[in-house]
Amino acid sequence: MSAPTRDLSEASGVGGASTPRLAPWNTTVPARAPRSRRRTAFRAIVLVVVAVVAAWALSAVIAGPPRSGLPLDPGDAGRSGARAAAEVLRQQGVDVSVVRGIDDLERTLGAADSRARWTVVLTDATYLGQGAAERLTRAVEQTRRFVVVEPDDVELGDLALPLTVTDRSGTSLTAGCRSDVADPNDRLGASWSSYGLLAGLAGDVRSGSARDRTPPARPTGPDTSAAPQPPLLARSATGATVCFLTPDASSGSSSGGTGSTSRGSGSAPADAPAGARSGAVVILPREGRAPETVVLGSAAALSNGKVLDAAHAALTLRALGPTEHLLWYVPGVSDLDAPDPSGRHVADPGRGVPEWLVPASWLLAAAVVAFALARGRRLGRLVVEPLRVVVRAVETTEARGRLYHRAADRPLAARALRTGTRTRLADRLGLPRETPVVALVEAATRASGHPHHDVEQLLDGPDPTTDRDLLLLAQRLADLEESVRSA
Structure with a gap:
């Protein structure tokens, strides 16, 4: 300026007795000087680099593997995910396929040349509805192995497995058995759930003792018993191998008639009382069309944060890698209301997406739009108000x-x-x-x-x-x- x-x-009168009268000032403001070309070019380059990095990061997130947010997700690299186990299996030559819905699972197994070359693993059944569980049980028939990771009593009943949860703890356990999954000296150092065998199961699991041992927390619809159910034969506990025996089970069996085999092969007699032999890993042999079923009672042992501890890595590779194809099933939200094999939706008020959710969502969206319109009209038109004083x-x-x-x-x-x-x-x-x-x-x-x-x-x-x-x-x-x- x-x-x-x-x-x-x-x-000339500055400092005198009288203050001189000032003439009007003639002030001119020159145009602002432009920035140097070098600084402008540098800033442009920085902006371009930042934009490219942001676009690359966004594309990496969008194009990355889908994640469900559930524990033991094979695409999750966090401590609770199972990406490490999936990648190691791929390095060992196992073809790991991930499906996130019961429809995709049936489609994949239906297109397989030989199901005997496939292993199916279910690591989290949070979104597994009753109808999807029945379809899963039928879909895994004639596969080499079916692995279920730390199920609860409700999931055991849905999958028609003759087991019940007997204990939960975090103490270290030793396998004490020899099988395709565990060696006698393998050690389990993560939190676990133990499972006891239920003997004498036969006939329809939905009308037999398998449903009777379900805890009261599981609700049943009023018309479930009256509606015809598709026949689903319960698995027998005969010939089951129990590994990583819990302290109560191992001490109790050492004095009984079966105590001599509790630290050996781990096989359970068919007439063993329910829960007499319980362990963190139970292997049910192939029976009819049902595959060999392995129940791993420790989800933490397969996680990225614990898979390298104790014998968890060896246990994971033996359980999930017996075949050249591994189908990793991660149930999606749609599986909560998936129909059963007959196409009928199973009434279960305790699970599934509530029927009122969709109408409530539309009502909430309409309320938000109406509120926005109402508040927007209150603003009115812009009014230009002349200033009282011009400065x-x-x-x-x-x-x-x-x-x-x-x-x-x-x-x-x-x-x-x-x-x-x-x-x-x-x-x-x-x-x-x-x-x-x-x-x-x-x-x-x-x-x-x-x-x-x-x-x-x-x-x-x-x-x-x-x-x-x-x-x-x-x-x-x-x-x-x-x-x-x-x-």
Whole structure:
């Protein structure tokens, strides 16, 4: 901004008895100096790089493997996921396929050349409805092995397995058995659930003792017993191998007739009482069309955070890798209401998506839209209100000049003029505003063509002592800026 000009004839009375009348100030504000090309190009490059990185990160998230957010998800690299186990199995030559719905599972197994070359694993049954469980039990028929990880009593009943949960703990256990899944010296160092055998199961599992041992927490629809159920034969516990015996089970069996085999093969007699032999790993042999079924009682042992502890890695590889194909089933939310094999939806008020959820969602969305419209109408049109007083933009500058004139503080006014000139010259020359005066003088000398001594006196010379010297300084500073601007 160029220095203000005053009538010299009226400035001679500074310091006198009377305050001279100031002429109107003629203030001009030059256009802001453009940024240097180098800084502008650097910022443009930074913005382009940031945009490319953001686009790459977004595409990586979108194109990444889908995740359900459930424990032991094969695509989850967190501590509770099972991506490490899935990747190690792939490195061992196992073809790991992940399906996230009962329809995809049936479609995959239906297209298989030989189901005997497939292993199916269910690691989390949070979204496994009763109808989907029946279809899963039928879909895994004639496969090599079916692995279920830490199921509860409700899931055991839905899958028609002759087992019941007997205990939960986190103490270390030793396998004490020899099988395709565990060696006698394998150690389990994660939290576990133990399972006891239920003997004497036969006939329809939905009308037999398998349903009777389900805990009361599981609700049953009022018309479930009256509706015809598809026949689903219960598995027998005959020939089951129990590993990682719990302390109560191992101590109790050591004094009985079966105690001699509790640390050996681990096979349970068919007439063993329910829960007499319980362990964290139970292997049910193939029976008819039903595959060999392995119940792993420790989900933590398969997780990324615990798979390298104790013998968890070996246990995982033996249980999930007996065949060249592994089908990892992660039930989706739609499986809660999946129909049973006959196409009928099983009534179960305790699970599934509530019927009122969809209408309630539409009602909530309509309420949000109505509220937005109501609040938007309250704003009304924009109203232009004329100001009562018109304040000129130059008012502050003129008032400050009058204060300087009244106080006769010429050094302060000169410093203000020089500071403004230095700032504008730095912007014009593409230098930081904190540039030392020496460097700024050199740059201004080259740009304006004025002598070095004159530029130095203007930007960092002695303070004026009279009003005439102050006005002359202001004029010469304006001339310097004009010379640099037109260079």
